[in-house]
Amino acid sequence: MKNSNKKLECPICGSMNLDQIHDRIWSAPDKKVYYCKDCLVGFLNPMMTKAEEKTFYAAYNEHTKKRGVTVTTDPLEFHQKSVPEALIRWERINHFFKEGSRILEVGGSTGAFLEICSQVCECVCVEPDSLNRKFASQFCIAQYEYIEDVPDSEKFDVICLFHVFEHIQNPGAFLKKCSQLIKDGGFIIIEVPHIEDPLLSVYDLKAYKDFYFQPMHHYIYSAKALKHVFESGGFFEKEIIYCQRYGLDNHLAWLKKGKPGGDPKLTELFGNNTEYCSVLENTGKTDTIMYVAAKER
Numbered sequence: 001m002k003n004s005n006k007k008l009e010c011p012i013c014g015s016m017n018l019d020q021i022h023d024r025i026w027s028a029p030d031k032k033v034y035y036c037k038d039c040l041v042g043f044l045n046p047m048m049t050k051a052e053e054k055t056f057y058a059a060y061n062e063h064t065k066k067r068g069v070t071v072t073t074d075p076l077e078f079h080q081k082s083v084p085e086a087l088i089r090w091e092r093i094n095h096f097f098k099e100g101s102r103i104l105e106v107g108g109s110t111g112a113f114l115e116i117c118s119q120v121c122e123c124v125c126v127e128p129d130s131l132n133r134k135f136a137s138q139f140c141i142a143q144y145e146y147i148e149d150v151p152d153s154e155k156f157d158v159i160c161l162f163h164v165f166e167h168i169q170n171p172g173a174f175l176k177k178c179s180q181l182i183k184d185g186g187f188i189i190i191e192v193p194h195i196e197d198p199l200l201s202v203y204d205l206k207a208y209k210d211f212y213f214q215p216m217h218h219y220i221y222s223a224k225a226l227k228h229v230f231e232s233g234g235f236f237e238k239e240i241i242y243c244q245r246y247g248l249d250n251h252l253a254w255l256k257k258g259k260p261g262g263d264p265k266l267t268e269l270f271g272n273n274t275e276y277c278s279v280l281e282n283t284g285k286t287d288t289i290m291y292v293a294a295k296e297r
């Protein structure tokens with residue numbers, strides 16, 4: 001892929017059996033989205049260079065502001081907004097967190113998940129944003145800026161990443177570091193956007209694709225692609241959890257308006273509907289997938 005004369009290969013499984021599924025991505029019309037028909041992953045091409053990535057993350061708040069996603073630079077406000085989702089997450093995976101377990105969360109932000117988790121476990125956090133890291137420190141015994149800073153002598157029962165793994169351009173190298181840090185018998189738990197998002201896989205909505213594909217999400221994973229990535233990194237599949245974060249009201253608003261932000265009338269009517277999400281979760285057609293892999297079979 002580095003050589004432009006070379007035929008494009010899937011960066012996950014190496015297949016050339018690819019389809020272009022979108023001809024632009026949000027804020028970067030020169031990039032295209034491909035889909036691998038073998039491991040079912042979506043990926044961007046070209047991906048950002050290291051230098052582009054640095055510039056991009058330096059202006060990350062600008063990026064999210066432009067997208068109309070509510071941004072607050074106040075850690076407390078951000079933290080409070082993150083708690084409900086962290087509670088839902090905890091309910092889904094708390095069976096992996098035993099009393100006294102050592103946990104490392106990579107990309108822990110203000111620590112909404114760690115606040116809950118630290119009530120039973122000993123937590124360590126990796127968070128590049130200094131304000132968020134400082135805020136999260138109240139729930140942790142140690143904090144680091146990057147995972148590379150965590151000494152290999154540190155060992156954890158669980159490493160978790162929520163909406164972080166899709167930002168990692170070289171998942172193989174990342175898993176190698178994780179493998180050094182996880183105890184034998186330990187787990188890695190990730191939550192990422194899922195290629196089977198109904199607005200893509202069921203409704204095939206162009207307006208959504210224009211918004212959804214973004215330069216920092218290098219991959220949109222499938223269960224099959226995750227199995228490939230983790231097995232290549234020496235891990236074994238333990239559990240897959242399909243999660244639908246957005247409800248019927250959000251999907252109808254997308255179909256009605258072709259843009260994010262919802263619609264108060266639709267929220268009033270369908271905001272409490274849980275059946276729609278249940279159907280999607282039971283069939284694996286969800287916007288989000290959680291993947292649990294074990295270091296030992």
Ligand SMILES: [Zn+2]
Binds near residue numbers: 013014038040041
């Ligand atoms: Zn592939």
